Every structure is written in C-alpha cells, then in structure tokens.
Amino acid sequence: MSSLKAESLKDRAAIVGVGKTPQGKVPGSTQLSLATGAFTAALEDSGLDKSEIDGLLTFPGTTAPEGPLNYLRVAETLGIDPAYTGSMSMGGGTAGALVQMAAMAVANGMATNVACVFGDAAKTGGSRFNRASGWGDSWGIWGMMGAAANSAIAASRHMALYGTTSEQLGEVAVACRRHASLNPDAVMRKPITIEDHQASRWIVEPLHLLDCCLISDGGVCVIVTSAERARARDLKQPPVFISGMGQAYTSRTLERPDWWYVPHQKDALDRAYAMAGVGPSDIDVAQLYDNFTISVLLWLEHAGFCGVGEAGPYVEGGRIQLGGDLPVNTAGGNLSESYMEGWLHIVEGVRQLRGDGGERQVDGAEVCLVTGRGMTLNCSNAMILSKDGLK
Amino acid sequence: MSTYDKPLPELTEDNRPFWDGLRERSTLTMQKCDACGHIRYPIGRICPECLAPGGTWTGLSGRGEVLSRIVFHQVYNKAFADDVPYNVVLVQLDEGPRMFSNVVGVPNEDVRVGMRVRLHCDPVTAEVTIPRFVPEEP
Secondary structure, eight states: OOHHHHHTTTTSEEEEEEEEOOOBOOTTOOHHHHHHHHHHHHHHHHTOOGGGOOEEEEEOTTTOTTGGGHHHHHHHHHTOOOSEEEEOOOGGGHHHHHHHHHHHHHHTTSOSEEEEEEEEETTTTTOOTTSBSSGGGGGGGGTOBSSHHHHHHHHHHHHHHHOOOHHHHHHHHHHHHHHHHTOTTOSOOSOOOHHHHHHSOEEEETEEGGGBOOOOEEEEEEEEEEHHHHHTTOSSSOOEEEEEEEEEEOOOTTTSTTGGGOTHHHHHHHHHHHHHTOOGGGOSEEEOOOSBHHHHHHHHHHTTSSOTTOHHHHTGGGTTSTTSSSOBOTTOHHHHTOOSTTHHHHHHHHHHHHTOOGGGOOTTOOEEEEEEEETTTTEEEEEEEESSOOO | OTTOOSOOOOOOTTTHHHHHHHHHHSOOEEEEOTTTOOEESSOOSBOTTTOOBOOEEEEOOOEEEEEEEEEEOSOSSGGGTTTOSEEEEEEEETTSOEEEEOBOSSOGGGOOTTOEEEEEEEEOSSSOEEEEEEESOO
C-alpha cells in the first residue's frame, strides 16, 4: 500500500560524517560527555561547520539521567538550536530508526544536516541490562531476567527445530573476533577458536559467555544530509547513500507464537530491499546486529542468504569471515568491537563503502546491508547503504 | 514464607483474578474475550485481537507444551544465587496463550522442547501462588 511512496525515499539522503569516542572502559565518562565527544568527532569527519547542523536526534542509552529529554541536554551542551529534534529509545533498534528518521527529515526538507547521537556509560556508569524482562519486570518471578534470556529462548528453539549447534553459534563469535583483531579500535582483539567458545562458561544455556556481546562505554555519531547536498561533492568525505530503509516491530511478545524467531525482521529487510531494488545477491558486506550470536543466524535467514533453519550450516567454514562469501561484522560487531547497541555497525558500513576499512576492507565493496534490533526482540530495522546510489 | 526475597507480582485490580485463581483454586485463569473468544495473556483491559473491553475470567486446563527451554547459570538477582542453575521455559498452553515459567521436580537436562507439562502451584507467600509446571507424565 505504502511501498510506492517509500520507494521515493531511495537515495534521497546520505551519510557524510561518522565519529566515535574511545570504546570499552572510559573512566570518568558520562552519557553526555560520550555523546558530545562523538558529535565533535563526526563533525570533524564531515567537514561541516557546527552552524550547519540543523537537526539533532539522540538515543539516551541506559545511563542518561534525563532519559527521553536527552535531546535537550545534548543540544544545550553543544550549543545547537535545531530545526528538528527528539530522542528515541528502542535499545539496539534505535540507531537505524534514528538514521532513517534523519533521512526522512532531510529528504522532505525538515532539516539539511541531521546529527544522530548516542552515548552510554554502561560499563562505568552502571547499566540496567540486568533487569527482568516483561512490563514492570513481571517475568522476574520466574527468574527470567537479564539481556541474554530472550536470545537464549530463540537459540534453544532454533536448535530444537533445526538442529543448530552451539559450535555453529561459535562460528559467529570466531568471525567477529577475527575481524576485531584487524580493527585497532576494537575492545576485544585476541583471536578465539571454537574450542575457546565451547570452553567459555554458561551464561544462560544454550548461550556461553562468548555468545554474548560486551558491555561498553562509548559514544557514536552519524551525520545525515540530503542527496542534493551530498552530490555537490563539496564535503570532506565521499558520501554514502541510504538506498533502502525498512523497519518492522512487534510488541506482541507472548501473543505471537513465532515471536522467538523475530519474523518481523524479515519484513524490515524486505522493505529495505524493495526500496533499494536489490536482493541478497547484491550485498557485498553485511553489518548484522549481534547482541548474541544467535541473532546473526536469524538475520542471515530473514535476509535470504539461506533458508529458514539453514543458518547454522551456512556459517560453517568461515563463510561470514573476510574472504568468505559474505563478510559479516567486519569491525568485530557488538560481540568484539564494542557494544554500541548497533551504532558502530552503521559506522563500519560507511567505512567499508568509503574504502577506509584498512586491513579489514572488503575489496570493491559497493553495497552494504546494516541491521538493528532492540528491546525484547521487538524493534527491527534494515538499511541498504551504497557507494554511489543505486540505479 | 515471610522471608521470600525473590521478585513478586504487584497485585492490582486488573490482575487479582489471575492470582486469586492460583491461590484459591489451583487454576490458571485468564481473560477470554466476550466478543471474539480470544484468550489473552498478558493481562489487559481490552482484547488485543478485536479491542473489545473486559472479558470473562476463564479457568484453563493448565496443560501445555514446552516451546523453549533455557537454563540460567548467571546470577542476575542475588535472590536466585542458591537456585542456579535453574530453568525457565516458554510454555504453549493448550487453550492458546503462551507464558514463561519453570519446570520443577525434574533435573534441568530432562526438561526438553516439545515435552508436555501441567500446572504446578507453588505458594510462595500468603497472597501469591506462582504458576510453575511439572512433566505431564511423571
């Protein structure tokens, strides 16, 4: 119904600046200092002047005391009077949702240069990732709590239905760590083996420690501008075009029998593919949201790289490593680069398409898939980024 | 019982029939929509299928199947420190709804996806009886 209108957004916006702070444990940092540090870095990267930033979208993360009023605090600190602003909290789904919101804003003239900003002092500031799931922590009565539980539910059923193994989950961890070893900015750089993965302690069975993402301090900023401005080529960096965008949500965690499989992710991907006019065979490199290893397997199935239930065998033999058929999370992902709730997935997508990947560059990368997902598997989105826009 | 230090539900006018059913009748009780017949969970004031308000609190068989099973080794809340490793299951109830719970009375490794289970009421305080499950056939 709405697909014709959505397609009009293809290649109407571009990412022209990305920035990040040091990652991992950043003593003395606050959500605000990390957010504004990332903004400054992205502004420098873009070559734009602060006066040109007329849009500001923020994610308060887990440690902003002002919560949903974070946009006011960040704007005050940066001395910006935006034409368009707001904050949104969708956990790992926020980065993609905000960048897509920025793209819609610049495509429709609400703003020209929108900074999407995230900071979180989750490592030093005390994260809230340990709380129980369900509204009002209601699942805590059964001990259903912490961030790993929902993904463990998905992994357990995927294993039971399709024969997926823990070693296959380990392939994802090994691939991300190998890529992080090639990324000087990654938090965890020491290569690991499947044996290391198997020997790591259980967190929530069937997930081992090495199936889990990190908890990190850090900030990330992505600056989105209009295609017209980007094509003028007067900016410091080559633009990376947002060729496809899609989002999909389900809040019906228990009301939907297949919730554990996050089937809405396929809807988000199909919408992004449709806008961009591409399919899985057109993707050169993918940055797939990886709070836990099982997440990558589900994305691979939903994105059509393999069939339902086939992602376990698909990832064997280094297929998702650099040099494989589909390099995934080339900077190390949430699992090994830093847990920036998917924001660094967008940054890495931009780097790959600029050709700035260094040792981890995918040769000739022109089209990158970036996905995000957050909350109790509820919020999902996908973007097709391209080097020159797609015909 | 007064020393129970794990999370407890906040009893409200909206959810009291659910907890009363467990405490007084050892029965899992959920809201059935008077308009479309959908049995909903979690508890809510309107039917998420047809938006009709209210509904009739209806006793369920308490029987179902394990859709997924996980085992907690990490202690996220100190009150569970003596319980790890403990299982959490996603249960598909025969009447349609799904819920999280625990399967008790058997070792974690004997709790498997697809196994049939039935309700087991666990009174943890004077007011709250937590719905857990046991294997249908011991």
